[in-house]
Amino acid sequence: MKNVWTVAANTFREAVRDRVLYNLVFFALLMMGAAILVGQISIGIEESVIVSLGLTAISVIGLFIAVFIGVGLVSKEMDKRTLYALLAKPVERWEFLLGKFCGLVMTLTVNTAAMAVGLYLALWTVKHTLEKSDAWILVAVYLILLKLALIVALALLFSCFTTSFLAILFTAGIYVAGLFAGDLRAIKAVDLSAGAMNLMKGVSYLLPNFENFNVMGAVAHGRAVPEALVAQATLYAVVYGAVVLAAAAAIFSRRNLK
Amino acid sequence: MKRSGIIKVTWGVLLVLGFAGVWQLQKKIDAQRQALQEERDELVLRSPKLIKRMSLEYAPLMGAMYWTRAVQYYGEKHRLQQMNLELLWPLLDITTTLDPNLIVAYRFGSTFLSDAPPRGAGDPDHAVELLRRGVIANPDYWRFYQDMGNVYYFDKKDYARAAAAFAEGAKNPQAAIWMKVMAAKIAAEGESLETSYFLWRDVYQTAKEPQIKKNAELHLRLVKVDLDLRQLNRLADEYERRTGRRATKMSELVQAGLLSQLPGDPDGYPYVLGEGGKAELNLNSPMLEEKLMNK
Amino acid sequence: MSTPAIEIEHLSKVYPYGFLNLKKKRSLEDLSMRVDTGEVFGFLGPNGAGKSTTIKLLMRLIFPDGGSARILGKSIDDVSMHQETGYLPEQPYFYDYLTAAEVLNYFARFHGLTATDRHTRVENMLKKVGLETAGKIQLRKYSKGMLQRVGLAQAILHDPQVVILDEPMSGLDPLGRREVRDIILELKKEGRAVLFSTHILSDAEMLCDRVGVIVGGKLRGVGTPGEMVGIKTQGMEILFEVAEGKNLPLLAKATRTGERYRVQMPEEELYGAVDQLRGAGARIHSVTQIKPTLEEFFMNLVEADRAQANAVEVSGK
Numbered sequence: 001m002k003n004v005w006t007v008a009a010n011t012f013r014e015a016v017r018d019r020v021l022y023n024l025v026f027f028a029l030l031m032m033g034a035a036i037l038v039g040q041i042s043i044g045i046e047e048s049v050i051v052s053l054g055l056t057a058i059s060v061i062g063l064f065i066a067v068f069i070g071v072g073l074v075s076k077e078m079d080k081r082t083l084y085a086l087l088a089k090p091v092e093r094w095e096f097l098l099g100k101f102c103g104l105v106m107t108l109t110v111n112t113a114a115m116a117v118g119l120y121l122a123l124w125t126v127k128h129t130l131e132k133s134d135a136w137i138l139v140a141v142y143l144i145l146l147k148l149a150l151i152v153a154l155a156l157l158f159s160c161f162t163t164s165f166l167a168i169l170f171t172a173g174i175y176v177a178g179l180f181a182g183d184l185r186a187i188k189a190v191d192l193s194a195g196a197m198n199l200m201k202g203v204s205y206l207l208p209n210f211e212n213f214n215v216m217g218a219v220a221h222g223r224a225v226p227e228a229l230v231a232q233a234t235l236y237a238v239v240y241g242a243v244v245l246a247a248a249a250a251i252f253s254r255r256n257l258k
Numbered sequence: 259m260k261r262s263g264i265i266k267v268t269w270g271v272l273l274v275l276g277f278a279g280v281w282q283l284q285k286k287i288d289a290q291r292q293a294l295q296e297e298r299d300e301l302v303l304r305s306p307k308l309i310k311r312m313s314l315e316y317a318p319l320m321g322a323m324y325w326t327r328a329v330q331y332y333g334e335k336h337r338l339q340q341m342n343l344e345l346l347w348p349l350l351d352i353t354t355t356l357d358p359n360l361i362v363a364y365r366f367g368s369t370f371l372s373d374a375p376p377r378g379a380g381d382p383d384h385a386v387e388l389l390r391r392g393v394i395a396n397p398d399y400w401r402f403y404q405d406m407g408n409v410y411y412f413d414k415k416d417y418a419r420a421a422a423a424f425a426e427g428a429k430n431p432q433a434a435i436w437m438k439v440m441a442a443k444i445a446a447e448g449e450s451l452e453t454s455y456f457l458w459r460d461v462y463q464t465a466k467e468p469q470i471k472k473n474a475e476l477h478l479r480l481v482k483v484d485l486d487l488r489q490l491n492r493l494a495d496e497y498e499r500r501t502g503r504r505a506t507k508m509s510e511l512v513q514a515g516l517l518s519q520l521p522g523d524p525d526g527y528p529y530v531l532g533e534g535g536k537a538e539l540n541l542n543s544p545m546l547e548e549k550l551m552n553k
Numbered sequence: 554m555s556t557p558a559i560e561i562e563h564l565s566k567v568y569p570y571g572f573l574n575l576k577k578k579r580s581l582e583d584l585s586m587r588v589d590t591g592e593v594f595g596f597l598g599p600n601g602a603g604k605s606t607t608i609k610l611l612m613r614l615i616f617p618d619g620g621s622a623r624i625l626g627k628s629i630d631d632v633s634m635h636q637e638t639g640y641l642p643e644q645p646y647f648y649d650y651l652t653a654a655e656v657l658n659y660f661a662r663f664h665g666l667t668a669t670d671r672h673t674r675v676e677n678m679l680k681k682v683g684l685e686t687a688g689k690i691q692l693r694k695y696s697k698g699m700l701q702r703v704g705l706a707q708a709i710l711h712d713p714q715v716v717i718l719d720e721p722m723s724g725l726d727p728l729g730r731r732e733v734r735d736i737i738l739e740l741k742k743e744g745r746a747v748l749f750s751t752h753i754l755s756d757a758e759m760l761c762d763r764v765g766v767i768v769g770g771k772l773r774g775v776g777t778p779g780e781m782v783g784i785k786t787q788g789m790e791i792l793f794e795v796a797e798g799k800n801l802p803l804l805a806k807a808t809r810t811g812e813r814y815r816v817q818m819p820e821e822e823l824y825g826a827v828d829q830l831r832g833a834g835a836r837i838h839s840v841t842q843i844k845p846t847l848e849e850f851f852m853n854l855v856e857a858d859r860a861q862a863n864a865v866e867v868s869g870k
Contacts (some may be wrong), residue, residue, distance in 0.1 A: 003663055014648065017650040082646055084612075084642035085707055085708075089664065090635040090636045090663055090664065091635075182291075185288075206277060206281075228286075229291065232286050232287045235283055236280065243273060246273075
């Protein structure tokens with residue numbers, strides 16, 4: 001576990017030194033612009049616009065970081081051969097993988113937390129007050145973070161057995177598919193055989209259901225999110241993430257480096 | 259070798275267990291989200307032009323996606339037996355703006371926007387507007403005039419405009435001959451069961467989309483029932499003229515030789531003679547409910 | 554001294570290649586050898602012979618298709634064997650956003666050293682490889698030679714009993730090569746085992762107790778450098794200067810570069826030639842043995858192999 005932490009800390013340091021956190025400047029500008037503009041061009045929806053815009057930005061920025069850096073976590077080390085010296089130390093390969101995962105999740109946590117603070121600042125600028133119901137935004141941010149962690153795990157998995165380009169494609173693809181997994185289950189096709197319907201249903205359960213982590217609509221209108229949903233979504237991310245990371249570790253442990 | 263075998267089995271079991279857990283969790287989450295789902299019945303972006311601009315060169319693809327959304331929206335509402343279809347118009351509006359050549363969207367739209375609840379949105383004005391746009395974007399497609407005529411004829415009961423629509427469509431050299439006939443017939447006598455039957459039958463025979471076909475079939479059955487009842491009442495009148503008394507049972511008409519056998523509705527349930535010797539649907543017939551809902 | 558530092562038994566590796574990895578290329582064939590403690594072992598072979606493959610197999614960077622290996626008696630599957638092993642990859646590359654000191658510190662953590670211990674070791678190591686002034690600069694600004702030194706430093710940072718170096722001299726200037734040679738000799742003096750790969754004959758001759766020659770994925774022989782490559786002297790060469798106009802039969806065979814003449818002859822003619830030169834008042838600069846270059850040495854082995862290799866490829870289908 002000490003090795004995992006060492007790798008994680010270094011991954012975080014890499015992200016900081018590679019100026020990943022600079023995206024926060026973009027987010028800050030976006031929130032400032034929205035806070036100033038929305039009051040002038042619209043009436044009555046300032047709050048929900050700020051919240052939904054802020055949460056969307058947190059999610060999208062996080063997605064980009066999770067996919068692109070997530071895929072590069074291992075593949076970059078393989079391509080640049082920085083991994084060679086490291087794996088010749090008393091480190092298990094799964095420790096390295098888990099450390100990389102934790103490092104990026106740490107980065108995302110810091111990044112997302114900073115953005116959440118920015119979102120609250122923008123909200124305060126518009127409303128000049130904060131209410132109890134605004135705390136639900138934190139829940140939404142937490143669920144976004146869970147989603148991002150799951151995406152990092154998937155990006156890691158793909159980058160363990162294919163090229164970076166394909167891994168990015170696969171990760172983005174499974175993300176989009178995962179968003180529609182719920183719809184896939186609910187779809188009422190006009191003429192599909194029962195077998196095909198069951199297959200579709202099965203696939204929809206196996207895909208990572210990213211819609212599970214989306215409570216933006218409710219939170220933007222200040223409505224509560226059921227605690228049970230938060231707990232179940234957390235458990236979902238943990239179980240799914242563990243399965244994906246275990247698979248990644250299994251593949252990576254047998255992988256021949258170039 | 260043996261050790262790696264055990265590891266492989268353990269992995270397999272863990273994988274299966276993991277996904278089984280995910281499966282169960284997903285079911286629970288779905289139940290939880292149901293509560294949140296209701297309110298998600300909304301369109302975030304309502305401006306078709308903005309959406310079109312935002313979809314860059316992919317507008318037709320976006321059109322297809324919005325079209326799918328419209329169909330799913332209609333299907334879901336239909337399944338839940340909910341009457342409010344207020345998003346149908348904006349969805350179709352966006353769809354046809356994104357892809358003005360999506361014929362099926364206009365036809366589907368005119369059918370289900372204009373049709374009365376519960377089958378449609380009961381909004382014939384938007385149906386006509388949609389069709390007018392369809393005509394502008396696709397001037398060669400004469401069936402839009404047929405659809406427009408149908409909307410005026412069935413839902414707005416505006417026979418002058420209905421006749422005008424059929425006449426306009428008939429100008430297209432490819433239009434079916436009967437378009438002209440319909441124009442004249444509706445102009446002369448307004449609504450008649452024969453005309454209705456003909457119009458629905460054509461929709462039923464030519465429509466490719468299952469929803470539209472099914473809807474036409476339902477209307478066709480209802481008109482058929484009306485036609486049957488009218489004919490049966492005429493026979494009952496004839497019986498009264500011959501015997502001097504009103505028949506109380508359908509079988510009397512058969513015995514009198516006016517009918518060869520007991521007539522049945524489209525579902526096969528025999529018609530009955532009710533109060534005052536008027537022909538009616540059998541009380542057990544599923545058609546009865548359909549008929550009541552559509553009056 | 555009973556357990557050997559490195560034991561390799563019947564190690565073989567096949568690389569898939571081509572469309573869908575359907576074709577296979579033998580990169581290492583049934584390699585067995587051992588390196589004893591306190592021994593410097595040179596792994597000699599041309600590029601692509603399988604040196605790096607062997608070393609990567611030992612470090613579990615790639616996995617063998619057959620055979621096994623032990624380091625200090627521990628199977629290489631056991632990660633703890635890395636505690637006593639140091640490894641310098643070929644053309645090493647490290648996190649370029651870190652400084653040399655940070656990279657060494659990072660690697661030292663995996664060996665479970667305390668913070669103060671890490672600090673002093675990193676300091677000493679940077680001094681040892683001549684990077685004490687560059688330790689605070691991010692590695693993205695380092696030259697190839699400097700990276701090589703960082704690589705060497707991380708390989709011996711934790712006082713390993715077995716040091717494995719993949720092409721340690723490449724990318725270094727003559728001064729750098731000499732420093733690496735000194736480090737290897739120092740390691741030997743401390744009783745550690747060193748296995749290093751090279752394609753430069755003089756390095757091997759100067760440093761190694763034994764060398765193993767590998768060509769085309771097969772170990773062609775193991776022995777002292779003299780036994781393996783110094784065996785055949787092809788003749789002698791004399792470099793001399795002589796005044797113009799002297800009648801010297803030797804000049805007919807000589808080639809002239811600048812003021813100097815160079816002439817080659819079989820060993821038995823050497824003394825006659827020296828007498829001739831003495832008589833003409835010539836000035837002898839040097840007399841050297843003509844040895845086959847490593848390239849020539851390898852070429853002979855490769856050539857002998859070629860027919861056989863083709864046969865393997867055909868039967869492999």
